[in-house]
Amino acid sequence: xxxxxxxxxxxxxxxxxxxxxxxxxxxxxxxxxxxxxxxxxxxxxxxxxxxxxxxxxxxxxxxxxxxxxxxxxxxxxxxxxxxxxxxxxxxxxxxxxxxxxxxxxxxxxxxxxxxxxxxxxxxxxxxxxxxxxxxxxxxxxxxxxxxxxxxxxxxxxxxxxxxxxxxxxxxxxxxxxxxxxxxxxxxxxxxxxxxxxxxxxxxxxxxxxxxxxxxxxxxxxxxxxxxxxxxxxxxxxxxxxxxxxxxxxxxxxxxxxxxxxxxxxxxxxxxxxxxxxxxxxxxxxxxxxxxxxxxxxxxxxxxxxxxxxxxxxxxxxxxxxxxxxxxxxxxxxxxxxxxxxxxxxxxxxxxxxxxxxxxxxxxxxxxxxxx
Amino acid sequence: xxxxxxxxxxxxxxxxxxxxxxxxxxxxxxxxxxxxxxxxxxxxxxxxxxxxxxxxxxxxxxxxxxxxxxxxxxxxxxxxxxxxxxxxxxxxxxxxxx
Numbered sequence: 176x177x178x179x180x181x182x183x184x185x186x187x188x189x190x191x192x193x194x195x196x197x198x199x200x201x202x203x204x205x206x207x208x209x210x211x212x213x214x215x216x217x218x219x220x221x222x223x224x225x226x227x228x229x230x231x232x233x234x235x236x237x238x239x240x241x242x243x244x245x246x247x248x249x250x251x252x253x254x255x256x257x258x259x260x261x262x263x264x265x266x267x268x269x270x271x272x273x274x275x276x277x278x279x280x281x282x283x284x285x286x287x288x289x290x291x292x293x294x295x296x297x298x299x300x301x302x303x304x305x306x307x308x309x310x311x312x313x314x315x316x317x318x319x320x321x322x323x324x325x326x327x328x329x330x331x332x333x334x335x336x337x338x339x340x341x342x343x344x345x346x347x348x349x350x351x352x353x354x355x356x357x358x359x360x361x362x363x364x365x366x367x368x369x370x371x372x373x374x375x376x377x378x379x380x381x382x383x384x385x386x387x388x389x390x391x392x393x394x395x396x397x398x399x400x401x402x403x404x405x406x407x408x409x410x411x412x413x414x415x416x417x418x419x420x421x422x423x424x425x426x427x428x429x430x431x432x433x434x435x436x437x438x439x440x441x442x443x444x445x446x447x448x449x450x451x452x453x454x455x456x457x458x459x460x461x462x463x464x465x466x467x468x469x470x471x472x473x474x475x476x477x478x479x480x481x482x483x484x485x486x487x488x489x490x491x492x493x494x495x496x497x498x499x500x501x502x503x504x505x506x507x508x509x510x511x512x513x514x515x516x517x518x519x520x521x522x523x524x525x526x527x528x529x530x531x532x533x534x535x536x537x538x539x540x541x542x543x544x545x546x
Numbered sequence: 547x548x549x550x551x552x553x554x555x556x557x558x559x560x561x562x563x564x565x566x567x568x569x570x571x572x573x574x575x576x577x578x579x580x581x582x583x584x585x586x587x588x589x590x591x592x593x594x595x596x597x598x599x600x601x602x603x604x605x606x607x608x609x610x611x612x613x614x615x616x617x618x619x620x621x622x623x624x625x626x627x628x629x630x631x632x633x634x635x636x637x638x639x640x641x642x643x644x
Contacts, residue, residue: 210555234605234639235556235593251559251589255597 179501180543181509183517184213187535189228191246198507198521201530207249215496215539217283222290223543227309229280237279241309252309256297259316266328275299282496284339296336300353302365315365318351323387330354330390337495343398355390360419371419392435393495397444405447407437412449414474425474430461436498440523441506445473448508450493459490469524483527496539503544511537548579549634560587565634574629576608577620594637609636
């Protein structure tokens with residue numbers, strides 16, 4: 176019987192949650208790497224048992240863990256992330272130049288065909304790649320060095336490369352997003368990059384519609400329609416119908432268009448999910464009500480999904496990598512909160528139930544659909 | 547034999563129980579001791595010293611014989627009691643957790 180495996184990264188370790196296709200009874204294992212920050216755990220689409228975890232701490236830096244058995248056992252692999260050449264400077268929060276310094280891996284994106292190939296998005300923003308299962312990492316410097324890098328600046332969480340999409344139709348086409356620089360596209364497998372931010376407007380930068388400088392929080396794509404991209408920006412939910420050449424706002428009737436994650440239904444490319452958050456100063460849901468909003472029209476028209484979610488006194492946040500969908504017939508939707516809850520919906524968001532309630536603050540949620 | 551004590555999170559990472567005993571060829575310095583440690587436990591590479599520069603990570607401290615050696619030269623010889631194994635060399639996670 177098919178099932179799902181939910182990979183959860185938290186402030187104090189990783190957890191693996193598994194269930195059969197009904198998604199009602201869950202087995203919880205972990206914490207793995209207890210005490211360490213696990214920014215992201217993700218499985219290879221080419222080998223469901225191959226997982227990669229980003230383990231880090233302010234004391235001891237970056238460790239990369241790999242599992243070859245679906246998360247039962249783990250082994251550390253290479254953790255050396257050296258920028259190509261002299262990395263130079265980016266802007267600090269006050270606009271002064273600041274040296275480029277590696278801090279941690281925010282996101283792993285395993286390649287679509289090869290479990291040994293993985294892309295890593297890091298802070299300070301850079302894109303790395305391994306072709307040997309994580310033993311060695313090399314930067315793809317074309318993104319960091321394309322020209323606008325000295326004007327990039329960190330978002331509140333650091334200057335992170337948090338989104339990597341390998342186009343499922345054309346593997347040479349890739350998308351990446353950086354806080355706070357914006358969205359970028361490569362058409363040659365990551366060798367060269369260009370900004371794709373036309374249509375974005377952001378307060379807090381001198382030129383509101385500048386080519387770079389936008390605090391993009393997340394980009395999502397449906398594999399059946401790779402030219403359509405959905406973006407949760409710092410403020411504004413955006414959509415592109417031409418692979419990022421231009422964007423238009425689709426915030427519509429959302430109660431607030433600030434937020435972090437955005438994701439797309441596995442079988443309905445116009446069904447999109449966001450979690451509105453009050454503001455950049457108040458990182459909790461409006462009115463203390465945790466509501467996922469779903470659009471079935473590709474944006475503009477949104478409905479609140481509340482069944483099973485706390486509708487009073489809820490002041491958690493949902494971070495950018497903490498939402499995911501499975502690909503079972505009834506699409507499952509999952510998200511984790513900074514309060515340590517991981518919620519699951521087995522009916523595309525109509526109803527929700529917590530899988531776990533009391534984990535450390537959740538940083539990331541990924542789902543694997545198992546045969 | 548050099549005795550070395552790691553903070554708990556690094557002992558867990560490297561699957562170490564208790565102290566580490568290291569044989570160091572040549573002069574016993576902070577650099578040579580940490581080189582020997584990383585050679586035996588490669589997973590510790592980058593967790594104590596930056597892999598590119600070799601510098602101590604900011605939130606890691608080095609103590610021995612009731613002295614803070616964090617800012618000593620990495621090639622300075624360690625105290626005699628560490629060299630003869632009477633006292634351990636301590637790798638310490640800075641108190642930053644509240």
